[in-house]
Structures are given as C-alpha cells and as structure tokens.
Amino acid sequence: xxxxxxxxxxxxxxxxxxxxxxxxxxxxxxxxxxxxxxxxxxxxxxxxxxxxxxxxxxxxxxxxxxxxxxxxxxxxxxxxxxxxxxxxxxxxxxxxxxxxxxxxxxxxxxxxxxxxxxxxxxxxxxxxxxxxxxxxxxxxxxxxxxxxxxxxxxxxxxxxxxxxxxxxxxxxxxxx
Amino acid sequence: xxxxxxxxxxxxxxxxxxxxxxxxxxxxxxxxxxxxxxxxxxxxxxxxxxxxxxxxxxxxxxxxxxxxxxxxxxxxxxxxxxxxxxxxxxxxxxxxxxxxxxxxxxxxxxxxxxxxxxxxxxxxxxxxxxxxxxxxxxxxxxxxxxxxxxxxxxxxxxxxxxxxxxxxxxxxxxxxxxxxxxxxxxxxxxxxxxxxxxxxxxxxxxxxxxxxxxxxxxxxxxxxxxxxxxxxxxxxxxxxxxxxxxxxxxxxxxxxxxxxxxxxxxxxxxxxxxxxxxxxxxxxxxxxxxxxxxxx
Numbered sequence: 001x002x003x004x005x006x007x008x009x010x011x012x013x014x015x016x017x018x019x020x021x022x023x024x025x026x027x028x029x030x031x032x033x034x035x036x037x038x039x040x041x042x043x044x045x046x047x048x049x050x051x052x053x054x055x056x057x058x059x060x061x062x063x064x065x066x067x068x069x070x071x072x073x074x075x076x077x078x079x080x081x082x083x084x085x086x087x088x089x090x091x092x093x094x095x096x097x098x099x100x101x102x103x104x105x106x107x108x109x110x111x112x113x114x115x116x117x118x119x120x121x122x123x124x125x126x127x128x129x130x131x132x133x134x135x136x137x138x139x140x141x142x143x144x145x146x147x148x149x150x151x152x153x154x155x156x157x158x159x160x161x162x163x164x165x166x167x168x169x170x171x172x173x174x175x176x
Numbered sequence: 177x178x179x180x181x182x183x184x185x186x187x188x189x190x191x192x193x194x195x196x197x198x199x200x201x202x203x204x205x206x207x208x209x210x211x212x213x214x215x216x217x218x219x220x221x222x223x224x225x226x227x228x229x230x231x232x233x234x235x236x237x238x239x240x241x242x243x244x245x246x247x248x249x250x251x252x253x254x255x256x257x258x259x260x261x262x263x264x265x266x267x268x269x270x271x272x273x274x275x276x277x278x279x280x281x282x283x284x285x286x287x288x289x290x291x292x293x294x295x296x297x298x299x300x301x302x303x304x305x306x307x308x309x310x311x312x313x314x315x316x317x318x319x320x321x322x323x324x325x326x327x328x329x330x331x332x333x334x335x336x337x338x339x340x341x342x343x344x345x346x347x348x349x350x351x352x353x354x355x356x357x358x359x360x361x362x363x364x365x366x367x368x369x370x371x372x373x374x375x376x377x378x379x380x381x382x383x384x385x386x387x388x389x390x391x392x393x394x395x396x397x398x399x400x401x402x403x404x405x406x407x408x409x410x411x412x413x414x415x416x417x418x419x420x421x422x423x424x425x426x427x428x429x430x431x432x433x434x435x436x437x438x439x440x441x442x443x444x445x446x447x448x449x450x451x452x453x454x455x456x457x458x459x460x461x462x463x464x465x466x467x468x469x470x471x472x
Contacts, residue, residue: 126269
C-alpha cells in the first residue's frame with residue numbers, strides 16, 4: 001500500500017519537474033533571442049563610434065561612413081536584417097583597407113579598432129550559439145522517451161531556433 | 177571520434193560512480209572503525225560537525241585568502257582587453273554571470289577558477305599565460321575554467337573535503353585515545369564475524385585516510401576531463417585548448433605561490449612533480465590532449 005503511494009509521489013514529482021524544466025527552457029530561449037538583438041544593437045551603436053576614432057586614417061573612405069550611418073538608422077527603425085547587411089559590407093570594406101595599408105598595422109588606433117570589431121563579432125556568434133544550444137536541449141526533451149509522452153500531454157511544441165538564410169552561407173570572396 | 181556531447185556524458189557518469197563509491201567508502205570505514213573501537217555515535221557526529229565548520233569557513237572566505245596568497249590584482253578591460261573580453265564572451269555562451277577576474281604577475285603559466293557557485297565566481301590568470309597564448313588558445317583555457325564553475329566542481333571538492341576531514345579527525349581521535357586506554361573493551365558481540373570486522377576496523381584506522389585521499393584525487397582527475405569536454409562544448413574548437421596545454425606543458429616556469437591548501441582549480445598541476453599519477457590532482461597532459469584530439 002505504502003509502496004504504491006511512494007511510486008505515485010515519485011511520478012508526480014517527476015512530472016512537475018519536467019513541466020517546470022520545459023517552461024523555463026522556453027523562457028530562456030526567448031531571452032537568448034533578445035540577446036541576439038541586444039548584440040546587434042551594440043554592434044550598430046559601437047562600430048560607427050569606433051570607426052570615427054580612426055577617422056584620421058580613413059578620411060578617404062566616405063563610403064564606409066555612409067554605410068555605417070545607414071546601418072545605425074536601420075537599427076533605430078528596428079530593421080535588424082537590413083542593418084546587419086550594411087554592417088557586414090562596411091566591415092568587409094574596412095578589412096580590405098587595413099590589409100592593403102601596412103602602415104595601419106603599426107597604429108594602435110587601428111589595431112584596437114580591429115580587436116574591438118573581432119570581439120563584437122565573437123559576441124554575436126556566442127549569442128547565436130546560445131540560442132542554438134538552448135533550442136537543441138529543449139527539442140531533445142520533446143522527442144526522447146518517456147518525456148515525449150509528457151510533452152504531448154502538455155502540448156509542448158518544437159522550437160525553430162536559429163535559421164541561417166542561404167545567402168549567409170555564401171563563401172566570402174577573397175581577391176588578391 | 178567521440179563528439180563532445182558524448183564525452184561530457186561519459187565523464188559525468190564516471191564521476192558520479194566515483195563520488196558514490198567515495199561516500200560509500202567513507203560511511204563503511206567510519207562504521208567499521210567505530211565498531212572496532214566501540215565508539216558511540218557522538219564521536220562520528222562530532223567529527224563530522226567540526227570538519228563541516230572548518231570547511232564552510234574556507235568555502236566562504238577562501239576566495240579572498242587565495243587571491244591574497246597569490247598577490248592577485250583585479251584585471252581591467254583596458255590593460256587586459258583580450259582576457260576581459262574572452263571571459264565576457266564565454267560567460268555569455270556558458271549562461272553564467274561574468275566572474276570577477278584577476279591577474280598574477282609571474283612568468284609561470286597557469287589559471288584557476290574559484291568560488292562556491294556561478295554567482296560568486298572568480299577567474300585568475302598569470303601574466304605569463306596571457307602573454308604566451310594567443311586569443312584562441314586563451315579561449316580554450318578560460319572555457320575550461322568557466323566549465324569548472326558551471327559544473328560546481330569547487331562545491332563538489334568542498335563536500336569531498338568535509339568527508340575526508342571527518343574521517344581523518346575520527347582516526348586521529350581514536351589513535352590518541354588508544355594511547356591512553358590501551359585497548360578495546362570486550363563486549364558480548366565477539367564471535368568470528370566480530371573479530372573479522374574488528375580487524376578490518378584496525379586496518380582502516382591506519383589506511384582509510386590514505387585510501388580516501390586517493391579516491392579524492394581520482395574524483396579531481398575525472399572532473400578535469402569533464403571540464404576539458406565542457407570547454408569544447410563552449411568553444412566548439414578543441415585545437416585552442418590542445419595548443420594551450422602543449423605550450424603550458426613545455427614551459428619551464430613554476431608557479432611558486434601555489435599551495436595545496438587552496439581549494440581552487442588550476443588548469444594544470446602547478447607542482448609539476450614526476451610523482452606517480454595516482455597522486456596527482458590532474459590527469460597527465462598527454463592523456464588530456466589525446467581525449468581532446470578525439471573531438472577534433
């Protein structure tokens with residue numbers, strides 16, 4: 001008799017723990033989505049300022065400055081993808097300039113700038129990775145046994161996670 | 177080829193087995209010793225409470241002591257940009273708050289993490305390490321340290337210390353009291369089983385602290401493998417940590433301010449003895465690199 005009650009208690013605790021874990025996971029996935037937006041905004045705010053500081057070296061590169069200003073406008077208008085594209089273009093142009101001007105490498109302003117830019121990209125990468133990992137853990141809970149039965153009971157749906165568009169997978173062009 | 181998910185899983189299972197074995201050993205040893213020497217349970221409880229208090233003291237104030245012992249200074253973003261941003265970025269991926277960071281000025285290469293939980297964590301690196309590793313290699317090392325924090329290894333080693341401490345106290349107390357009492361009172365439970373158990377109790381009195389310490393070191397080594405696998409899970413790039421371990425292994429400098437008393441977790445054994453690996457807190461570098469290469 002007591003054994004049955006004990007087993008019932010264990011099952012109830014397990015179900016509650018499972019439900020709470022998945023609910024928490026969903027909230028965390030939402031938060032990591034916001035984090036990506038956060039990093040994108042940081043990128044859009046920071047890069048123009050950094051490039052300003054290197055203005056002395058980049059005075060002939062008006063195009064980069066235009067692209068960055070447009071990117072900042074796009075972020076403020078919540079057009080995240082558009083701002084991403086503009087920033088990528090500006091960064092690409094910046095990279096080319098630094099590589100083709102050896103004297104830039106000796107300038108602390110320029111090396112600091114490139115270090116900050118790399119760090120910004122890393123942060124964005126880790127924010128994306130977090131979303132991917134959280135979604136994978138959550139989706140795995142939905143399909144493994146016996147949790148799959150419970151997930152069906154509570155109607156937990158699989159999450160999309162991060163989607164990569166085909167043009168993002170395009171190989172970068174390297175011209176010598 | 178084993179991927180890092182699988183390695184993390186295997187390491188977690190193995191370390192659970194060792195920890196369960198450890199707790200069982202302590203309980204059995206404590207029971208048999210008190211049986212052999214006719215001790216009441218108040219001795220066991222007393223030893224446990226005393227050891228618990230001592231360990232809790234070191235658990236809560238240990239961080240500051242470790243930092244002062246090593247003359248660590250806080251690291252700021254301007255002077256240590258790579259160190260700061262690497263810790264910041266990996267904390268994001270690790271889903272833990274960014275720990276406080278410190279540096280020790282010495283050419284020796286090492287890094288350690290300490291702190292009872294991710295909210296009170298500290299990561300410290302030597303300037304030798306920061307200058308001799310590039311950013312990718314540094315990421316491997318920091319990912320390893322952050323994994324220690326996330327896996328609550330510091331707390332685990334604290335629990336292990338409490339248990340070992342209680343056992344050592346118990347054996348100490350008995351050894352002292354035997355000196356004065358000179359022997360065990362006969363009670364009416366002596367039969368063949370009783371004699372065998374008493375014998376084992378005697379042997380355990382002498383050997384159990386040593387056995388317990390060997391198991392503790394085995395636990396420490398298994399957690400190091402787990403931290404390596406978790407580091408790869410964070411960075412997705414075993415080569416960073418592999419190269420870092422190789423460079424550290426070839427570096428001749430020794431961290432002189434390291435102390436066995438610190439309950440923190442270094443990236444490699446700071447003592448560099450050629451002792452048998454049974455007595456080492458870390459697995460041999462070659463074994464760690466081999467495990468990491470399987471994830472490449």
